[in-house]
Every structure is written in C-alpha cells, then in structure tokens.
Amino acid sequence: MQEAVIVLGGGIVGLALARELRLRGQAVELFEARHCGAGATNAATGVLRPPPHRRTPFFQLRQRGWEQWPGLATQLRQETGIDVGYRVCGGIDIRDVTERDPQRACDQLRHTDGEVRILSASQLQELLPSMQREPTAGLFIEQEATVDPRALIEALRESCLQSGVRIHEQLGPIGIEPRGDDGIDLVGQLPHDFCVSAERQVVLAAGWESTNALRDLPPAPLPLDPVRGEAIALDIPAPDHIVTFDARQEAIEDAAGNRSRFSWIPAPNGKSWLGNSVGTDQQEDPPSPEPTAMGLEQLLVAAQSMFGAEVRDRVTDHWAGIRPKAMRHGGPLLGRWPGRPQLWIATGHYRTGLLVGPTTASMVVDAMLGGAQIPEPFSIPEGSK
Numbered sequence: 001m002q003e004a005v006i007v008l009g010g011g012i013v014g015l016a017l018a019r020e021l022r023l024r025g026q027a028v029e030l031f032e033a034r035h036c037g038a039g040a041t042n043a044a045t046g047v048l049r050p051p052p053h054r055r056t057p058f059f060q061l062r063q064r065g066w067e068q069w070p071g072l073a074t075q076l077r078q079e080t081g082i083d084v085g086y087r088v089c090g091g092i093d094i095r096d097v098t099e100r101d102p103q104r105a106c107d108q109l110r111h112t113d114g115e116v117r118i119l120s121a122s123q124l125q126e127l128l129p130s131m132q133r134e135p136t137a138g139l140f141i142e143q144e145a146t147v148d149p150r151a152l153i154e155a156l157r158e159s160c161l162q163s164g165v166r167i168h169e170q171l172g173p174i175g176i177e178p179r180g181d182d183g184i185d186l187v188g189q190l191p192h193d194f195c196v197s198a199e200r201q202v203v204l205a206a207g208w209e210s211t212n213a214l215r216d217l218p219p220a221p222l223p224l225d226p227v228r229g230e231a232i233a234l235d236i237p238a239p240d241h242i243v244t245f246d247a248r249q250e251a252i253e254d255a256a257g258n259r260s261r262f263s264w265i266p267a268p269n270g271k272s273w274l275g276n277s278v279g280t281d282q283q284e285d286p287p288s289p290e291p292t293a294m295g296l297e298q299l300l301v302a303a304q305s306m307f308g309a310e311v312r313d314r315v316t317d318h319w320a321g322i323r324p325k326a327m328r329h330g331g332p333l334l335g336r337w338p339g340r341p342q343l344w345i346a347t348g349h350y351r352t353g354l355l356v357g358p359t360t361a362s363m364v365v366d367a368m369l370g371g372a373q374i375p376e377p378f379s380i381p382e383g384s385k
C-alpha cells in the first residue's frame with residue numbers, strides 16, 4: 001500500500017500542499033498542532049497584490065501567484081461551495097512618496113497589467129468620504145484584490161477532507177528528530193499506530209514554528225525569523241478599494257519607511273480592517289501571537305491620522321499573528337532538507353503567504369513527485385544561519 005505523505009501544519013501552505021498532493025494521487029495525512037488556520041493565516045488581512053515588476057525570481061513568483069488566484073478561487077467554490085471572498089477591488093495609494101511625485105509613482109507601475117492612474121485631491125475626497133486627511137494626489141491601481149483568510153482556510157480544509165486527506169488537529173507541536181545518518185523520526189502526540197519508515201515523505205509547513213519543529217537536525221537551524229503583525233477591525237464602512245498610506249510615528253525608527261506603512265482594507269463582512277505592513281518588534285522569547293498594547297497604540301495613531309480622534313471608539317477587534325520571515329535574500333524557504341531525503345520544507349512566506357502559498361505548494365509538489373528543480377533563490381541554504 002502507498003505510504004501517505006505527512007504534512008505538518010494546517011495554515012495556507014500546509015493545506016495547499018495537502019490538497020495538491022492529493023489531487024496528484026498521493027495519500028496524505030496532515031498533522032496540526034492546534035486547528036487549521038490557527039497560525040498566521042487566520043490573522044492575515046487578505047490583501048493580494050501583484051509585484052511592481054518581474055525582474056527577480058521572487059517578483060516572478062508573486063506574479064504567478066497573482067495570476068493563479070482567480071482559478072483557485074473558482075476551483076475551491078466548485079469543490080466545496082465556499083466563496084473565499086476573492087474580489088479584484090483595486091487599490092488607492094496615498095503614501096507620502098506617491099503624494100510627493102504621483103507621476104513617478106505611476107511610472108514605476110508601468111509593467112503591471114491593468115489600469116494605473118493619478119487621482120487628484122478632489123477625486124480622492126470623493127472616493128474616500130470618511131477620510132479626514134487631505135492628500136494632494138494619489139494613485140488608483142486596478143489590480144489589487146482581497147480574499148477572506150478564514151473562508152479560505154475553511155474551503156481548503158473542506159477540499160482536502162472531500163478528496164480524502166486525513167486531517168488530525170489538536171495534536172500539540174510535532175517535532176522532527178534525526179534517525180541514523182539520513183533518516184528522521186516524528187515525535188509528539190502522534191495519532192496511534194503511526195510510524196515513519198524510510199520511504200515516508202514528510203513536509204514541514206509549520207509557519208514561523210518550523211524552526212522549533214526541527215530538533216537537532218544538522219546542518220544548521222532554518223534561517224527563519226518571527227515577525228509580528230497586528231490589525232484592528234473598525235465599524236467604519238468598508239472602502240471600495242484597499243487604501244495604502246503612511247503614518248509616521250516618533251517612537252518608531254523607520255529608515256526604510258516600511259514600519260510607517262498601513263493599509264485600510266475592505267473586510268469580508270462590510271466592515272473594514274486596518275493593519276500594519278511590517279509590525280512591532282518581536283521581543284519575547286518564545287514569541288507570542290497575542291496582540292500588544294504597543295501594537296494597538298500604533299494602529300490607533302495611524303487610524304486617527306485617517307479618521308480623526310474619535311476612531312478610538314470604533315475599534316471592534318484587535319488581533320496579531322506571527323509571520324514567518326526567511327532570513328536570506330530571495331523569498332520563501334522551499335525544498336529538501338540537506339542530508340535527509342525524505343524531509344521537505346515549505347515556509348518563510350512572510351508577508352505574502354496568501355498570495356504565493358498555493359503557488360509554492362505546486363512547486364514543492366512538482367519537486368517531490370517529478371524531480372523538478374526548486375529555483376535556487378528559494379531553496380534551503382546548506383550553510384549556517
């Protein structure tokens with residue numbers, strides 16, 4: 001009998017992998033420490049954006065992810081009846097740099113498909129009636145989309161179950177230990193009668209916790225860092241488009257400008273979400289996915305810069321998640337673990353897991369089943385951290 005492939009982790013990456021493996025005829029068992037979506041995926045704010053150009057392998061990957069999304073949303077609806085909330089709603093960019101030189105910002109997007117046009121101050125006021133700031137110019141970018149992360153997890157989980165993937169949840173963390181020179185063992189609260197033979201393939205897709213799951217496995221720790229992201233829900237009606245803006249804060253050192261960037265997002269239920277691009281520094285060890293007072297304060301300062309002081313009373317929810325950031329140039333960490341041929345890794349998707357997770361799942365499955373090469377910038381580094 002065919003030995004089932006084991007997938008560790010039931011976020012977007014693990015579920016997309018399990019689904020893809022099953023669609024290609026593999027028996028699959030998915031082991032999840034908590035419940036599917038419990039990690040970064042359910043905390044995500046559901047923004048999908050194509051890259052501004054396609055000159056690097058990571059940007060090419062993001063473009064592929066963008067192009068595959070309409071088909072994926074349709075397939076999931078056909079398979080499960082669940083609408084994952086995929087909508088090409090477009091975006092409005094009123095970042096400081098755009099306001100200063102809108103023509104330059106527009107030119108920088110000339111390689112993206114879809115319409116990009118400059119918006120005047122009066123057009124912005126018309127499009128965003130609840131906004132209290134008064135930008136002098138901005139951009140409309142046709143090709144930006146949203147998806148409902150929770151509906152996505154529900155649909156992927158349902159699709160997996162319907163196709164015969166066996167999903168085991170609430171197991172607590174499963175660890176991977178070396179066995180002999182090139183084998184592995186799984187340790188933890190495993191489903192009964194379970195064993196790892198030398199033939200069994202295991203894919204680790206446990207988000208930022210993937211590092212913890214790899215126990216004493218040479219050659220080196222997985223180069224992965226946890227980066228917190230936080231978001232709030234507002235009872236302000238959803239904007240028609242995703243609005244990207246800057247809100248500089250004295251307490252935050254931000255040479256690159258990333259920590260000042262926020263998005264106001266049409267949420268699935270007609271309300272709106274506001275989230276940060278990068279997030280608060282991670283100081284706890286081990287990192288905690290609990291939302292913080294500091295994170296809330298930063299989001300409120302940003303929200304006030306858009307909607308005025310009263311917005312404090314309009315926050316209906318506040319949450320956080322830990323993004324798995326690959327600590328090397330390139331993009332996610334994908335491929336076979338050096339020296340352990342039955343162990344595969346799929347993590348490090350950082351801020352783009354919803355956009356590229358399903359595409360990277362196909363890449364890993366292509367490599368596992370057909371021997372396709374994972375592009376070098378995404379492969380697992382052999383050296384040290």
Ligand SMILES: Cc1cc2nc3c(=O)[nH]c(=O)nc-3n(C[C@H](O)[C@H](O)[C@H](O)COP(=O)(O)OP(=O)(O)OC[C@H]3O[C@@H](n4cnc5c(N)ncnc54)[C@H](O)[C@@H]3O)c2cc1C
Binds near residue numbers: 014230
């Ligand atoms: C606030 C916020 C907003 C974001 N917004 C966006 C966005 O708009 N667009 C976008 O593309 N991305 C966004 N992201 C990033 C995106 O959420 C992540 O890139 C993506 O969810 C990572 O998916 P994953 O499956 O690798 O990890 P996770 O979703 O974290 O899933 C890992 C799973 O593994 C389980 N697990 C952990 N350890 C073990 C173990 N040892 N054994 C078994 N199971 C284990 C966990 O319980 C979890 O369910 C956002 C993230 C945050 C925090």
